[in-house]
Amino acid sequence: MKNNKYVNASDCGKVAYCPQSYALSKKHKVTDKYILKRQKHGNQGHAELTNTALAMSKDSRCFIATYAFGEDSAITCDLRLFRDEHLKPHLMGRVFISIYYALSPLLISLCKHSVRFKFLSILLVRSVHKYACKRLGGRH
Template sequence: MKPPAKRLSGPDSRPTVSRVASIFFCERKAVFDSVFGEIKTPETLRQAELGEAEHARFEREGAAAIERASRDERCFIATAVFGAGAPETRSLRDFRDRALMPSPAGRLFVRTYYALSPLIVPALRKHAGLAAAVRVILRAAVRLADEAGRG
């Protein structure tokens, strides 16, 4: 007869990111652990500690990136085609802070944008037709960003 599954209570009752990921990584191990208890060798305890430290670092970096972004006035392309104080530029900055900066993929996108967009701005200033086309595209992006913010 199998022993009853352990129910966690207290501070250990919340599943960690590692625990949730392990369910997708190895469903059999998750079931085994829930029925028989987790086997914690010194090495698994050390690895768990390293994993928790990495998760904490990730959370700190994400929070710091969001904080920096909220003070960041850069928005090179929108500034070039609309102006620094334009509602469109503010809307795109808000979208960056609200939707992009909280996630690793969003932060990567923003870093890539910051690296590449200063190279594009001179062409926008030199070619009015290109700037007009970019304005049309960015206005559509602003509409989508504003709808996402209201959603």
């Protein structure tokens, strides 16, 4: 193996993705069928995990907060962060999120023209936001 002063970007990416695979390729090790099978399984696992993480990070649903304050408001963003950091990691939090996603769009579609519903939505979201900010450590 050459002792180069420089490392190319492709090699950096390979090391970050799977250091063991990179080390084996640099040593010119011949891999048997079992190792190739395990490597394929590992690559599939990496891909699934990456896709799951990307899907979770792009979840911008927060129906009632969006209805009350708008999609890009600071309150809506804080509530999304609270959902991601405090609800999603726990089973009961995920159950709550599933029920919320099932019911809140229906509720908004039925009541979106009601001034009372808008007012109650704002009050509810503000109180949940206050609680969420405490749980987020006062960061927001």
